[in-house]
Structure formats: C-alpha cells, structure tokens
Amino acid sequence: MVFLSFLRIIKFSFQDIYRNIWLSIVTITILILALFSINLLLAVRVISETAISAVKDKIDVSLYLKPDAADEEIMALKGQVSNLSQVKEVNYISKAQALEFFQEKNKDNPEILQALQELGKNPLTPSLVITPKSAEVANELIGELNKIESDLIESQNFSDNQLLLDKINSLTDKINEIGMIISLIFIFSTLLVVYNAVRVEIYTHREEIGIMRLVGASNSFVHMPFLLSSLIYTLIGTVAAVFIFYPFLSLLQPYLANFFAGYNINVISYFSSNFIKIFGLEFLAVALINALASWMAVRRYSKV
C-alpha cells in the first residue's frame, strides 16, 4: 500500500511538472545558473590555488659566494644555513654548474655566449640556493641570513615573490567575494523561484487538492507530490549543470594549460576526481533548499 501510494505520488508529481511546463523550465534554468556560478567559483579557486602554490614554490634566497672560496668552507656555511629552523633545503651551485645553467638559459642568445667565450674564463660565482619551509617564513629567513657574518658571502639576492603572492592572494579573495555574492544571489533566487513554482502549482491544483482533502487523503499524500517535484527540479538542474559545465571546462582547459605552462593545472581532472563530492554535495544542498521552499509554500498555500 505504501509502495502504491509512492507510485501515485510520483505520477501526480510528474503531472504537476508537465502541466506547468514553462514554470518548470524557468525553475530549472535558474537552478542551472546557480549551480554554474558555484562551480565557476570553485574552478577559480582551483586555478588561484595552483597559481599561489606555483609562486610559493619559486620563493628562494640565493647567497652568492666569493669565486675563490674553498669547498670545505662552503660546505661549512651550507651546514650552518641548513641548521636554521626556517630552511627546507639548501642547494650548492658550483661555479661550473652556474656556468652550465647560464649557457643553457642563454642557448638561444649567441651574442651572450660569444661574449662569454671571448672572456676566456668562468665569470660566475658559486652560490647557495636556500628554499624556505614556507612562503610565510621567507622574511624571517632573510633576517636570519643577514645575521650570518661570513667573508665567503659576496652578495645576497632575495627575490621579491612575497609581493606577487600578496597580489594573487588579494585578487583571489576579491574573486571569491564577488563569486560568493553572485552565488548567494542565485541561491536566494532559486529559493524564491522554487517557492513561487510550488505556489503556482498549488494554485493550478487547488481544486484537486481540495477534493483530495475532502475525501480523506492524508496530509503527506497531498504535500509529497510538490516536495517530489522540487527534488525532480533539483535532479534535472544538477544533471544539466554537469552537462553544461564539462564542455565549458574543456573549452577553458587549453587556455589555462597555456597560461600556466610548466605547471600541472587541470581543472577537468580536478572536477572528475572530486565528481561525487562536488556534484553530490551541490545536489544535496540544492535539494535541501528546494525542499525547504516547497515545504514553506505547501504549508502556506495548500489549505484549499
């Protein structure tokens, strides 16, 4: 009997959607827009996090040493620097390696290579490339390095990545804020649209609802088709959002790959590997919002 009632509730629910087809289409469209904006926001987060981690990885400090420094002295200095609590790793670049890297870097610039050859000797100095444990301790590390008094150190180069990092962080925060506002507007619109859709459905069915109540249909039997309609809207909206969002990501991915050349950034694989988590949670959240809107509309307007 329960199963039979459930089947009838499904039947009535589909009738509701079909009889108010335009309203149903508008409701689903708003849902898709809401989900699209949320997913877009998520994609922006993924991209910005990748960019930030790329910049963070690049933060390092170089200590340029005197060309005639003995290897033992350099190793002692390396050990001293490695012992600092802010240091993740220290790489020693010898004069020969520095020349090798320089030549590799300028392989497409014959004039520089020619000048180097004419010089007849290796003009580069050995160096220690120090990677901090995190971007946040980079400034602290520089302070510690400045305290080291060693005749070996010729000069220091602290790349100013922190500024870039701050700029990216601030840009990401702004994008997140705007995205959050857009998403909230869409979520609120969804709530209103679903509420209104159910209200109109109830108005369309007021005669039927009145007769249902008259002949002793249970309250749940009267209410359930409308709640189910909202769940069907959610399901169709979520599935449609997936089908629209993936082609959008496919269009976006080549541009991202090009822009972040050398970094592993793939938003499609991010969404694919977190598919259930992302779209499942979105379905549950929207279903909850829609069920709430339907429940409010049913309670208020189904007393025909």
Place this chain on the structure above:
Amino acid sequence: MIKLLNISKIYHPDVAALKDVNLHIKPGEFISIVGQSGTGKTTMVKILTGEERASSGKVLVGGWDITNIGQREVPWLRRQIGVIFQDFKLLPKKNLRENVSFALEVCGNTPTKIGSIVPQVMKIVGLEDKQGRYPHEVSGGEQQRAAIARALVHRPKILLADEPTGNLDSINANEIIELLLRINRFGTTVVLVTHNREVVNKLKRRVITLDNGVIVSDQEVGKYIL
C-alpha cells in the same frame, strides 16, 4: 452518532456563527437542518468535517471526540463521513468513474479494491451506464449522483449533504433526495443541510431549524417553519 454539546463558533468578538448549540443525531437517522443563508448551517458542516474548530463546547462523531481534532487525524475523520456539496466538486478532466476512483486512489487503495468498489457505488447511484462520461457531458443531477458515489466509496456511517439540490431543477432535486433516502435505508445516517422548503416538507423526517446561530426548533416529523 453525532453529538454537539454547547457548541459555539465565534469568528470575531461580535460575530457568532453558532451559539450554544446542542444536538444529538441518532445512528440511522435522516435529519434536515434548515435555515436561511448565514444562520450557521455550513459552519456546522465544517465543524463536523474538521474544517473548522468550535470555539467552545464538545463535538462527538461516533463516540470520537473531534472538538480539537489534530490536522493528522482529519483525513481519518473524512473517510468516515461522506460529504456532498451544492457545486458537486468533481474534477472536470476526469470522467465520472475516475472521479469516484480518485477518492480511493488518494487514500492508497489497491487497484483491485478500487475495481471492486467503484462499480458497486456507481450502480447504487444509477450511473453504471455513464461511467466514462465527463462531468460536462452529464446533467447536474447526474453530477451530484457521481459526487454521492464518491462520498460512498469509503462506506461512511454518516453522509453530510450541504445544499445538494441547490443547483438542480425540481425533478433532479427529487431524484437526489430519493437517492439519499435509499442510502439512509441501508443504515447510513444522513444529515441534509438545505433551505429548500419543498424538499423538507415532502420528507416528513426530523427537522432542525437554525436561526441566527441558534436552534429554534427540533421536530421529529418536521416542516420548514421559517
């Protein structure tokens, strides 16, 4: 079967639809409640069907105290009381058989049970040949018969008829009253709410007269006295 004990219904402090009404309707009775428009007849029907709550007093239906009936219990009450109205309340997009079946469908009955009950009630009301017709394809009297059939599907012990002949000509009205009498002979208590003098006088049954929310007359074999 039905007991109203000191029932009052006050909508606004100065508007009382029913005032201290006491009424006892015995099982199997055929009773007419008469009175002019706005005397509280429909309010009484609404209280009996759980659509309204009495402001004070006690309402018993078949021993069940429905004075402060909860929303969840109302459907169970309505399965025990059949109700018909002046405007029939049939769904225009369903044929007569579907209209009657609908009452069983929404209460979770199986297709087998529906298939067994519906033809029986359609036969009782004399619509077995017109089951496939839509409400607009039959007369007002036939629409009211379909509404009666729908009210009977739950085999109610009480049938409330709120102005059932209000939209009918005298021939159809008499046929509907005859049908209600026949249903009453099967043992169903019938409460007829009407202001049709001719119908009431012809019935020669118990008549309750309401005036301004108060019972002014209760005659065992009564007449329309207002």
